[in-house]
Amino acid sequence: MTDSPKTALIDAIRPEIKALPESGIVEVVNYARLKKDLVPLWVGEGDKPTPAFIADAAMAALKRGETFYTYQRGIPPLRQALADYLSRSYAAKIDPERVFVTVGGMSAIKETMQMLLNPGDEIVVPSPCWPNVAAAAEIMGGVVRPVMLTFGNRGWTLDIEKVMAACGPKTKIIFVNSPGNPTGYMMSRAEQKALLEFARKRGLWIVADEVYGRLVYDRKAAPSFLEIADPDERVVVVNTFSKNWAMTGWRMGWVVASKQLGQVYENLVQYNTSGVPTFLQHGAVAALNDGDAFLAEQVARCAKGRDMVTETFSRLPRVRYAPPDGAFYAFFSVDGEDDARALAFKLVDRANVGLAPGTAFGPGAPNFMRLCFACSLDRLGEGLARLEKALK
Template sequence: MTLTDFSDRATGLSPSKIRDVAELGLGDPDVIPLWFGEAAWRSPGLAVEAAKTSLDREPAHYLPNNGHPALRAAIAAYLARLHGVELPVQRITVSASGMQGLALAAQSLVKPGDRVVTITPDWPNIAAAFSIAGGAVDKVGLHVETGRWSLNIERLLEALTPQTRCLVLNTPNNPTGWTLTAQDRQVILDHCRRLGIWIVADEVYNRLYRHGPSAPSFVDVAKADDRIVAVNSFSKAWAMTGWRLGWMVTPPELEAPLAMLTEFNIACAPPFVQAAGASVLDAGDSFIEQQNERLSAGYDLVARRLGAMQGVEFIEPDGAFYAFFRVDGVSDSLQTAKDILRQTKVGLAPGIAFGEQGEGFLRLCYAQPAEVLNAALDRLEGYFGG
């Protein structure tokens, strides 16, 4: 049996270059793993207790495809508090992770050959989800300007033509931390409204914003008839990556198609996981506040120490929890990340994993205790030079 026996959807995918590095060090107790995008600390205790209570008291049966009514109502109430918008539950669909939300968006919106525009550097799974659905993905690159990542809005608008089906924006962005401004958001929205282009906004880092309680969101401005799908997740704001739970805000007309796609995929997210999600939406704001204090301290530490290392250019992010830094002379970030792992036992993600625009960069996740970050930075200082 050869690869030609399988579908192009399966064989046409490229392996994750982050996992290329991670698989060389997983299981090694001496490795400090900063390659994946997840916090080191545990999920909120109230989520764990809610899941236990659900398992103790309720049968773990199928739920409605679009999510448990209590969770959909909790999401609506949370969004009302955060964004000041009143959303009917028909506009809210529960997904088994933010990633599944992106896949559902791609499957429901994109036909084979449809043109999809994304912003790069970006998490590789985003483009993959739309490619699997048959989309032809084009990318518009961010650039570094005065020490920060920036979007050339005119260039993006030129790329968004009447032939474009969908624009996919990850903001705050993984890996750069770039965040769409409210002003640029409105310019993009007006342009896409005129041309009938769908906007899929991956907003999973929305609460990990360095300049306020939440980053500018399309939920703030989306009308019921707008072609906007806003995807979010419990993974980052509440350190629940392994729980696999998220949600989507969509026009009400998408409720039924998303239910059918979910039915013929996973049926529903597990009921005890949905119970955990509802608990943190109702009472988990203190966890986010404490986490952001930890992230602020981690950011300050990493910015100070990385910025002092020889040949390292630290670029200030606006959100998320990554340092995406450029290293002088690096033209093969994958091999550099492997070499750093081999020599220092520090696991970083190679910039090339996030597209050609990321070559020459490395990504470090600073959602770690200070002692772990200091140990990793000591080792990197030995590698790069202080």
């Protein structure tokens, strides 16, 4: 036998799984995880723990014995709270029967890919994009067709015509992430309508990732497909508790889809994760019913962070940047630095700042860097001061 046992084992697994890339963000994090005094701005989360009123509700549920198997679709009070939250956030009346609770936004996306993609089916994904979307499709044998966003004076934009042109006979899904990670791109209502019309004509599914839908700076919420799609058409909207209420570690998200898919999502949840722990679901009810003020504070803090980034970058002539319309990332390039991955390592070594390289987000931004500004202004200020020194 010429191969080492390790190689032989790897070769024995499914090619789709073997081909999965290491996360380009985690690669940098692993390199620098133990570095002293590093300012971490690489991961998509803030630095505040979940607020006490949410944690307390989960702990009370845990203490009173909410520790059994439960509804795969989510406990009824949580589905009702989600419907209420969505109905007051958006110009749409959402029926709780259309809402399914998942293990994070990640499972919401993965289970939707499992539901829709046959091997060889194509999914059109505007890029750069959160990399887990492509990976979730590829695990199913789906083929990702990226469509590049472009960067200009107005920040990141997407040409909807290009999205439509990328749809061929094998296309099954158009994926839309608005506001977008890492770019902050926000799709307009008119663009959403045009895309929905196109998808209807072609019989395509739209999977809309709206996890940053409330993290916007000039309005209450980003335009949502919930507001224009009929309840029973080929539109699935995925979302998460992670970002709005500082709950990334809870692993809780949800799907809004047609009622007709209720049994399907119930089955997918059953056979993937068997659902979210019951006591956590009670915490999530508190987040939805009592968390509007916390969310408003988060948005206000992110807005200040965004201003701080804009002010610092305006002093750096090599930096190309436009403030994002939504989400909590600055996605910028530095003249003379063409390799984002190399720059990420360099900034760790020389400036002790952790950023995510654009190369981690699929094609389209090989020389861009992502900085998360959802943290405390002290931490952000320190990170920006170090960046300024390093990039001057």
